[in-house]
Amino acid sequence: MIASFWRNPHARRLGISIVAIAVLELMTGPPGNSEAPTAGIRESFLEASSFFGLFRTARWVVFFFVAILMFAIWTLLLWKGSRIRSGISSVLAAPRAASQRRPVRWGVGLALLVLAFMMPHIETDPFWQAAMVEQIAVYVLLAIGLNVVVGFAGLLDLGFVAFYAIGAYTTAWVTGALPTPPPFHIHFNPFFAIPMAIGIAMLAGIILGAPTLRLRGDYLAIVTLGFGEIITIFANNLYGITGGSQGSNPIPHPSLHLGPIHYVWGLKPVPYYYLTLTFVVIFLVAFSLLEHSRVGRAWTAIREDEVAAESVGINPLKYKVMAFAIGASTAGFAGVVTASQSNQIFPSSFTLQFSINILVLVIFGGMGSIAGVVIGALIIQTAYSFLLHSPPQGYQPADLYMYLGALLVIMMIFRPAGLVPSRRRKREIRLSESGEGHMDEVLTGDTP
Amino acid sequence: MTSDLIFDVQNVTLRFGGVISLSDVSLNHKRGEILAVIGPNGAGKTSLFNSLTGVYQPQEGSITFFGRNAKPISIIGKKAHRVSTAGVARTFQASRMFSALTTFENVKIGAESHRGIGVLGAMVKGPATRRGEKMSDARTIELLDFVGLRDKANTISASLSYGDRRRLEIARGLATNPQVLLLDEPAAGTNPAEKIQLTQLIRKVRDEMGVSILLIEHDMKLVMALAERLYVLNFGSVIAEGTPDEIRANAAVVEAYLGSTTSDAEELK
Numbered sequence: 095m096i097a098s099f100w101r102n103p104h105a106r107r108l109g110i111s112i113v114a115i116a117v118l119e120l121m122t123g124p125p126g127n128s129e130a131p132t133a134g135i136r137e138s139f140l141e142a143s144s145f146f147g148l149f150r151t152a153r154w155v156v157f158f159f160v161a162i163l164m165f166a167i168w169t170l171l172l173w174k175g176s177r178i179r180s181g182i183s184s185v186l187a188a189p190r191a192a193s194q195r196r197p198v199r200w201g202v203g204l205a206l207l208v209l210a211f212m213m214p215h216i217e218t219d220p221f222w223q224a225a226m227v228e229q230i231a232v233y234v235l236l237a238i239g240l241n242v243v244v245g246f247a248g249l250l251d252l253g254f255v256a257f258y259a260i261g262a263y264t265t266a267w268v269t270g271a272l273p274t275p276p277p278f279h280i281h282f283n284p285f286f287a288i289p290m291a292i293g294i295a296m297l298a299g300i301i302l303g304a305p306t307l308r309l310r311g312d313y314l315a316i317v318t319l320g321f322g323e324i325i326t327i328f329a330n331n332l333y334g335i336t337g338g339s340q341g342s343n344p345i346p347h348p349s350l351h352l353g354p355i356h357y358v359w360g361l362k363p364v365p366y367y368y369l370t371l372t373f374v375v376i377f378l379v380a381f382s383l384l385e386h387s388r389v390g391r392a393w394t395a396i397r398e399d400e401v402a403a404e405s406v407g408i409n410p411l412k413y414k415v416m417a418f419a420i421g422a423s424t425a426g427f428a429g430v431v432t433a434s435q436s437n438q439i440f441p442s443s444f445t446l447q448f449s450i451n452i453l454v455l456v457i458f459g460g461m462g463s464i465a466g467v468v469i470g471a472l473i474i475q476t477a478y479s480f481l482l483h484s485p486p487q488g489y490q491p492a493d494l495y496m497y498l499g500a501l502l503v504i505m506m507i508f509r510p511a512g513l514v515p516s517r518r519r520k521r522e523i524r525l526s527e528s529g530e531g532h533m534d535e536v537l538t539g540d541t542p
Numbered sequence: 543m544t545s546d547l548i549f550d551v552q553n554v555t556l557r558f559g560g561v562i563s564l565s566d567v568s569l570n571h572k573r574g575e576i577l578a579v580i581g582p583n584g585a586g587k588t589s590l591f592n593s594l595t596g597v598y599q600p601q602e603g604s605i606t607f608f609g610r611n612a613k614p615i616s617i618i619g620k621k622a623h624r625v626s627t628a629g630v631a632r633t634f635q636a637s638r639m640f641s642a643l644t645t646f647e648n649v650k651i652g653a654e655s656h657r658g659i660g661v662l663g664a665m666v667k668g669p670a671t672r673r674g675e676k677m678s679d680a681r682t683i684e685l686l687d688f689v690g691l692r693d694k695a696n697t698i699s700a701s702l703s704y705g706d707r708r709r710l711e712i713a714r715g716l717a718t719n720p721q722v723l724l725l726d727e728p729a730a731g732t733n734p735a736e737k738i739q740l741t742q743l744i745r746k747v748r749d750e751m752g753v754s755i756l757l758i759e760h761d762m763k764l765v766m767a768l769a770e771r772l773y774v775l776n777f778g779s780v781i782a783e784g785t786p787d788e789i790r791a792n793a794a795v796v797e798a799y800l801g802s803t804t805s806d807a808e809e810l811k
């Protein structure tokens with residue numbers, strides 16, 4: 095009976111849809127307890143839930159409807175998928191062609207920039223003003239930095255948080271907010287911490303990168319994972335230097351006194367937003383120039399075939415270390431913003447989770463595509479802020495990673511090169527799927 | 543040693559655990575010569591190339607490369623990219639291109655890799671950087687013309703035919719301004735017409751650019767037509783050396799080929 099059901103493709107799709115949605119239902123449902131272990135399961139189906147805001151009914155009704163919807167979309171995609179896809183791409187053809195033209199690109203970029211600068215005036219809600227800096231601008235910056243490492247140079251870095259922590263602790267150090275005295279016993283203004291944090295983060299990138307970037311693929315991932323952990327454990331255990339788990343002393347707000355210009359960053363998030371936005375723009379311009387330069391081409395060459403790259407005189411280690419240091423600079427800056435804005439830093443805020451979050455932004459947006467990574471970070475971080483601001487009924491913060499994971503799985507099926515893929519990456523994925531190119535070889539760490 | 547050499551290989555032994563890939567190999571390559579290395583599969587030809595280019599590090603022996611102005615450079619212990627900078631270019635047995643890039647970009651990477659990095663220069667695009675870019679572009683076009691790939695400049699390299707891939711690899715190698723070009727089975731996978739073109743191209747590289755050629759090839763017709771001198775490897779050792787005519791008459795060589803594949807031995811005769 096079941097076997098014949100399974101052989102029917104329609105029935106199979108329906109079955110898979112219902113099972114998938116039932117799993118989702120269970121996982122988003124209330125937790126059980128030791129008294130009644132199955133209560134959670136029962137409640138997951140029976141608890142009342144809003145039917146898309148229309149009326150309230152048992153959860154299973156809503157979820158059954160969603161399963162039918164999933165089945166319908168799936169069937170539609172199979173049936174008319176290629177027609178739909180070609181329809182979409184013919185609609186998109188004109189904007190896509192326009193996006194290739196220089197003036198259009200500059201125009202759109204400028205318009206978005208103006209919009210970004212107007213944002214604090216458009217949205218005056220204090221929650222959103224804070225989110226604009228803490229959740230969005232800083233993450234956009236981090237994503238474009240990690241993109242240099244992962245997207246351009248093809249290095250899987252799971253320890254990006256290390257450089258963020260180094261930036262934050264450098265800020266605390268030079269402003270005199272750590273138990274160790276600041277350099278030369280001068281309490282620097284956090285404004286000067288910016289170049290110092292960027293410099294020290296880059297230096298750390300070189301010091302950590304030089305010995306370890308000889309490793310390839312998964313080995314590198316494991317070692318970078320170690321970095322992140324080591325840095326936070328250091329911060330936690332070196333009580334006399336970092337203040338240990340109690341965190342730093344209060345960090346002053348930055349201020350700028352340049353001749354007649356006096357500007358003080360206070361408790362309000364908006365000035366930090368403008369500061370961060372300025373750096374986002376600087377990094378964006380620098381990185382896109384870099385991408386289309388000799389350095390960018392050398393990264394591509396190394397990513398595609400390291401042995402061939404070496405055979406034409408490219409020193410892979412040098413370029414990898416460079417990518418690592420350049421990526422680290424954005425994390426160093428982000429560390430300054432976080433440290434000086436939040437006033438105090440704790441080792442516990444620098445977790446593996448953080449590194450993975452940034453990596454998710456890069457993968458979602460499109461590795462190696464600057465525009466993609468920015469858009470990806472904007473979408474995910476805005477959505478995340480919405481969940482923080484007004485969580486929908488039934489949403490539990492613990493479920494966040496389940497949704498993110500599902501999103502990534504769906505992405506990998508339908509758009510494996512990301513939301514706005516880089517042209518080169520897209521080609522690479524296609525080539526390695528058809529068995530050409532050496533992408534997978536580099537990933538498995540094979541030598542010639 | 544004398545400076546009319548480009549490579550001087552003395553008593554090189556290369557081992558991988560218990561496997562001996564090269565055993566006490568000595569050979570020399572004269573400047574401006576088209577030299578071939580032949581031998582059955584697994585004889586150690588590619589291992590020799592990898593040793594000459596810094597990819598493998600032999601445990602014993604010495605490899606001296608006489609670079610620009612005949613300056614002697616010891617290869618063993620050098621990294622592959624340093625060997626390339628010194629003036630050794632190569633192609634690979636299974637062609638290795640930057641597959642997702644165009645033909646033009648592939649060659650340009652070769653043309654510009656020898657200049658300094660200069661992150662700031664690359665980001666700011668100052669006049670020096672722009673001049674450098676222009677020079678690399680011009681050189682790339684020139685080389686694509688030279689190998690006959692000008693009309694495929696904007697083709698993604700993965701969609702090139704085998705013959706074109708070989709030319710691309712040659713152009714990319716030449717872009718690094720080498721003194722010597724090492725070709726690992728350049729005719730493998732190409733059709734008879736492409737083979738003839740390839741033979742002409744290799745000769746042109748030596749005659750017009752003055753680049754010495756070291757060639758590994760299974761196609762005996764091609765080898766005998768091109769090479770001025772040959773070395774024969776078998777089980778990691780040099781078993782014969784001489785002109786094409788001498789090699790044809792050498793009993794040990796015929797024996798080695800009879801030991802592997804008869805068709806190769808017949809080709810040899």
Ligand SMILES: Nc1ncnc2c1ncn2[C@@H]1O[C@H](COP(=O)(O)OP(=O)(O)O)[C@@H](O)[C@H]1O
Binds near residue numbers: 590
């Ligand atoms: N990286 C390596 N690791 C282990 N053994 C190797 C390696 N490279 C080559 N060899 C061994 O060296 C021998 C010679 O191989 P190779 O130089 O590729 O021969 P050829 O190019 O003449 O066909 C073979 O036995 C091969 O298995």
Ligand SMILES: [Mg+2]
Binds near residue numbers: 587588589635
């Ligand atoms: Mg070989």
